[in-house]
Amino acid sequence: MKKPDKIILDHGSGGKISHHLTTEFILPIFNNPILADLDDGAIFTIGQERFAFSTDTYTVDPIFFPGGSIGDLAINGTVNDVTMCGATPLYLSVGLILEEGFPIHDFEKVMDEMGRAAAQAGVKVVTGDTKVVPKGAADKIFINTSGIGIIPKGIDVCSKNARVGDKIILSGTLADHGVTILTQREGLTFDAPVRSDSAPLNQMVKKMFAAGHAIHTLRDPTRGGAGTALNEIAQNANVGIRIEETMIPVKPEVSGICELLGFDPLYLANEGKLIAFVGPADADAVLAVMQEDEFGKDACIIGEVTAENPGQVFMETRIGGLRIVDMLTGEQLPRIC
Amino acid sequence: MSLKYMEEYRDADIARSLVEKIKASSKSKIRLMEVCGTHTVSIFRSGIRSVLPETIALLSGPGCPVCVTDQKEIDAFVALARVDNAILTTFGDLVRVPGTVSSLQKEKAEGRDVRVVYSTMDAIDLAVKHPDREVIFPGVGFETTAPTIAAAIKTAQQMKLANFSVYAAHKTVPRALDTLMSSELTGIDGFILPGHVSLVIGTYAYEPFFQAHHTPCVVAGFEPADILQAIWMLVEQIENQTPQLSNAYGRAVTSAGNEKAQALLDEVFETSDVAWRGIGVIPQSGLVIRDLFAAFDAGKKFDLVLPEPIEPKGCACGEILTGVKTPPDCPLYKTRCTPMDPVGACMVSSEGTCAAYYRYHG
Numbered sequence: 015m016k017k018p019d020k021i022i023l024d025h026g027s028g029g030k031i032s033h034h035l036t037t038e039f040i041l042p043i044f045n046n047p048i049l050a051d052l053d054d055g056a057i058f059t060i061g062q063e064r065f066a067f068s069t070d071t072y073t074v075d076p077i078f079f080p081g082g083s084i085g086d087l088a089i090n091g092t093v094n095d096v097t098m099c100g101a102t103p104l105y106l107s108v109g110l111i112l113e114e115g116f117p118i119h120d121f122e123k124v125m126d127e128m129g130r131a132a133a134q135a136g137v138k139v140v141t142g143d144t145k146v147v148p149k150g151a152a153d154k155i156f157i158n159t160s161g162i163g164i165i166p167k168g169i170d171v172c173s174k175n176a177r178v179g180d181k182i183i184l185s186g187t188l189a190d191h192g193v194t195i196l197t198q199r200e201g202l203t204f205d206a207p208v209r210s211d212s213a214p215l216n217q218m219v220k221k222m223f224a225a226g227h228a229i230h231t232l233r234d235p236t237r238g239g240a241g242t243a244l245n246e247i248a249q250n251a252n253v254g255i256r257i258e259e260t261m262i263p264v265k266p267e268v269s270g271i272c273e274l275l276g277f278d279p280l281y282l283a284n285e286g287k288l289i290a291f292v293g294p295a296d297a298d299a300v301l302a303v304m305q306e307d308e309f310g311k312d313a314c315i316i317g318e319v320t321a322e323n324p325g326q327v328f329m330e331t332r333i334g335g336l337r338i339v340d341m342l343t344g345e346q347l348p349r350i351c
Numbered sequence: 352m353s354l355k356y357m358e359e360y361r362d363a364d365i366a367r368s369l370v371e372k373i374k375a376s377s378k379s380k381i382r383l384m385e386v387c388g389t390h391t392v393s394i395f396r397s398g399i400r401s402v403l404p405e406t407i408a409l410l411s412g413p414g415c416p417v418c419v420t421d422q423k424e425i426d427a428f429v430a431l432a433r434v435d436n437a438i439l440t441t442f443g444d445l446v447r448v449p450g451t452v453s454s455l456q457k458e459k460a461e462g463r464d465v466r467v468v469y470s471t472m473d474a475i476d477l478a479v480k481h482p483d484r485e486v487i488f489p490g491v492g493f494e495t496t497a498p499t500i501a502a503a504i505k506t507a508q509q510m511k512l513a514n515f516s517v518y519a520a521h522k523t524v525p526r527a528l529d530t531l532m533s534s535e536l537t538g539i540d541g542f543i544l545p546g547h548v549s550l551v552i553g554t555y556a557y558e559p560f561f562q563a564h565h566t567p568c569v570v571a572g573f574e575p576a577d578i579l580q581a582i583w584m585l586v587e588q589i590e591n592q593t594p595q596l597s598n599a600y601g602r603a604v605t606s607a608g609n610e611k612a613q614a615l616l617d618e619v620f621e622t623s624d625v626a627w628r629g630i631g632v633i634p635q636s637g638l639v640i641r642d643l644f645a646a647f648d649a650g651k652k653f654d655l656v657l658p659e660p661i662e663p664k665g666c667a668c669g670e671i672l673t674g675v676k677t678p679p680d681c682p683l684y685k686t687r688c689t690p691m692d693p694v695g696a697c698m699v700s701s702e703g704t705c706a707a708y709y710r711y712h713g
Contacts, residue, residue: 016692020457020460020461021460022456022457022459022460023456023459024447024456024691030690030691031691034691260363275469276389276392276701276702278396329398330398331396331397331398331575332362332363332366332397332575333363333366333367333370333397333398333399333402333575333576333579334363334366334367334370334398334402335397335398335399335400335401335402335575336398336401337395337396337397337398337401337711338711338712340709340710340711340712343689343690343691343710
């Protein structure tokens with residue numbers, strides 16, 4: 015890819031163009047083996063304990079939307095990133111960038127929702143920082159959160175660990191968050207009952223580990239969607255992935271909006287879903303505890319890991335055809351007709 | 352259309368039985384063209400190629416509105432984004448298309464006010480909200496989109512909105528079919544005609560084309576079973592040598608089409624000769640704004656200085672859009688030209704042939 019002369023929005027899409035920015039401009043500077051894994055969080059050992067550490071910055075327009083706000087998103091997102099490393103998230107930091115003129119009422123509301131989300135996830139915010147910038151230098155409020163957690167003994171999950179024969183479990187319907195944000199943005203006046211799925215997944219994951227030891231990989235398909243997450247796992251573990259279209263749950267109203275705008279739910283963001291790669295012997299037990307959890311009611315097995323086509327994701331379509339599922343390139347844009 | 356209805360048309364059993372019928376009927380090697388970009392994507396997404404017999408080759412046609420937008424028109428959109436005090440409102444898939452010197456995406460990164468909207472009416476709302484700004488809309492698209500833009504122009508006239516204008520670069524489908532058939536290189540045995548466009552213009556709009564060429568034509572919907580149904584009908588017509596202009600999308604498309612939309616198009620636009628990217632000028636295949644609405648014609652309202660268009664070297668857009676070549680035949684495909692850094696428009700739009708091949712490894 016040609017060297018870009020400016021940052022464009024696609025550099026933040028979570029797809030191939032973002033990946034290029036990370037690997038060409040950032041990774042070489044901070045070059046170290048922990049960062050090089052490019053998983054949801056860093057995994058390292060201090061003394062006898064293994065830790066997971068993750069950071070994420072939240073900018074969302076609008077800041078309040080059905081099913082959540084930038085506040086709970088900033089807590090849940092980092093809780094989930096630490097959880098996907100197999101860790102129990104414990105402590106979070108919060109950095110706030112506020113735009114001059116941001117209504118105090120909205121600020122209070124965001125803080126309230128952060129507090130509620132932290133309590134629900136059972137994590138403590140232990141340090142923080144606040145900056146205010148002149149009007150126009152930021153959009154209302156930007157939030158950075160970092161989180162740290164301990165990985166219990168015997169747990170070892172990362173994208174490289176996915177192995178042939180693993181069953182792929184998806185915890186629920188795809189694209190709810192992505193479509194909700196789209197319908198709330200200026201200019202799109204859909205009156206559809208869609209809600210963000212923003213949720214902390216750490217309690218459910220705890221139960222999953224209790225039910226089955228052969229959980230090899232966990233991933234929350236946020237920006238870039240499930241399609242991009244599955245591709246990253248296939249590439250990192252050098253295995254093939256085969257999923258079935260008919261098994262992938264998408265809410266009818268979400269699917270309808272995607273049809274209308276030409277979007278593929280496989281590439282839209284989720285904020286309360288996970289994908290688990292589980293050894294075949296443990297898959298049913300893990301699935302069963304997920305289905306009992308409020309955030310995994312619609313969990314199902316969507317496919318499995320294969321030896322064929324390493325590094326690639328294939329999907330058996332509804333009509334019995336086969337097609338490749340590639341990584342997202344840049345942000346999906348609504349089509350003309 | 353309710354989603355339940357769509358699910359039915361995706362139903363695996365219906366699709367599988369159609370595939371069996373196609374396999375039983377198809378004897379000779381044939382080349383079918385899906386004209387519309389939405390069909391191209393649906394064919395890839397549902398894996399239709401992987402279930403068809405080897406006798407049937409599917410070619411992708413010039414029916415992605417972004418892909419056929421001429422370089423000069425893209426340059427005009429870039430120039431409009433640079434107009435003092437302008438808000439350039441656009442459909443999303445236009446922003447990445449490279450013009451001769453820039454793209455709308457790059458202009459946005461430079462600080463110009465380029466905003467993605469979902470309908471022309473959103474642009475009207477912006478014009479009302481910002482009476483001190485010039486709100487400009489690039490009118491790109493076929494007969495499907497053009498009526499909504501005509502409606503916006505009429506609304507702007509009724510509201511006496513002096514700060515709203517459209518740069519019309521619309522194209523119409525039936526004339527392009529003539530051009531495709533006049534090239535000996537394409538060798539098309541049958542057409543899968545676009546469902547959404549036909550909903551507006553009706554099947555009768557293709558009569559002159561069909562009478563001139565007697566090539567089998569079937570209007571199709573966008574679900575896998577719709578497309579398979581159209582392919583089966585085309586195979587039958589070709590094998591039995593009974594070419595027809597038929598409609599496999601009867602639940603939406605009629606012979607007369609949407610007469611209200613047609614009247615609106617006729618009131619606001621007139622036909623004109625226009626250039627299609629990579630294909631050249633197709634007579635009377637464009638829609639330009641009538642003089643009666645000149646106040647809302649951005650092309651007339653602003654004095655645009657456009658660069659001499661430089662078509663990207665080696666880009667096979669034109670041959671790909673006419674089915675003469677497939678994307679892997681283009682020397683730039685996947686090397687110099689990728690969705691991350693596109694050369695031709697066919698690699699930009701999600702419905703562009705090259706982008707679809709790239710994404711689904713066609």
